[in-house]
Amino acid sequence: MDKAVVIGIAGGTGSGKTTLAVRLKKAFENDVTLICQDYYYKSFNHLPFEERKKLNFDHPNSFDTDLMVEQIKDLKDFKPIHRPVYSFIEHARLAETIREEPRHVIVIEGILIFQDPRLRELMDIKVFVDADADIRFARRLIRDIHERGRDIDSVINQYLNTVKPMHEAFVEPSKKYADIIIPEGGFNEVACSMLIEKIKGILSAR
Ligand code: CTP
Incomplete structure (x- = not known):
């Protein structure tokens, strides 16, 4: 059976993953489904807000990877999914789902x-x-203050206590699995066009 082409974009917080993803979406005239790992943060809704906001959101165990794997497999087989919705402001999974x-x-x-x-x-x-x-x-400092309801102190504390150590322990070492490493992601025109051509090649060969 025919399968969709799956492109993984990893990188540290604030590295420009979203910019590259949006760039690919434009290049393929919206024949792209974008799935963010953030959708799959585990639900800690049973904890009070003050406890939830102190959680380590940069450790692999924070994600419901079983569900993510299952849903990516479905999309790859051209089946629609109902993915979870996560709020960075509430630090919680919302009751609704979105059909992709x-x-x-x-x-x-x-x-x-x-x-x-x-x-x-x-x-x-x-x-x-x-x-x-x-x-x-x-x-990240600018984004978290403007879009995720944080203040300067909380962004700095979180960065030093969990984001930076988890980046060094898990994100940076996972770079070795990459086929390509792109400095400045979506802003890197040469790398973006090469990637787009490669994806077109895979699509036309299928
Ligand atoms: N995070 C958080 N609070 C939560 C859940 C997640 O602050 N309740 C943070 C985690 O600390 C993690 C970050 O969200 O480091 C992951 O998002 P990030 O990679 O920064 O954003 P993207 O838009 O996905 O990527 P980019 O900035 O590269 O475009």
């Missing part, structure tokens, strides 16, 4: 998608987006 349609290109994006072998096996191309830690931290 299968398309010819499935882009999976997330800090730890290369860490689990079951996810890696589903990918046709693995891309690691690289950026210096200070740039990534600066981007």
Whole structure:
């Protein structure tokens, strides 16, 4: 049976994974389903907000990878899914789900998608987006304050206590599984066009 092409985009927080994913979506005229690892954060809704916000969101055990693997397999087989919805403001999984349609290109994006072998096996191309830690931290600080309801102190504390050590323990070592490493992700025109051509080649060969 025909299968969709699966592109994995990993990289540290603030590295530009989303920019590259959006760039691919444009290139394939929306024949792309984008799945973010963030959708699959485990539900800690039984804990009070004050406890939830202190959790380590950068450890592999924070994700419901079983569900993610199952749903990517379905999309690859051109079956629609109902994926979970996560709120960074509430630190919680919401009650609703969103239906995602299968398309010819499935882009999976997330800090730890290369860490689990079951996810890696589903990918046709693995891309690691690289950026210096200070740039990534600066981007994250601005984004978390503007979009995720955080303040300066909480972003800095979280970065030093969990984000940075988990990056060093799990994200950076998973770079070795990448087929290509792209500095500055979606802003790197040369790398983006090469990647797009490669995906077109795989699609036309199927
Ligand atoms: N995170 C958080 N609070 C939560 C859940 C997750 O602060 N309740 C943070 C984790 O600490 C993790 C980050 O979300 O480091 C993952 O998202 P990130 O990779 O920063 O964002 P993307 O938009 O997916 O990627 P990029 O910035 O590369 O575009």
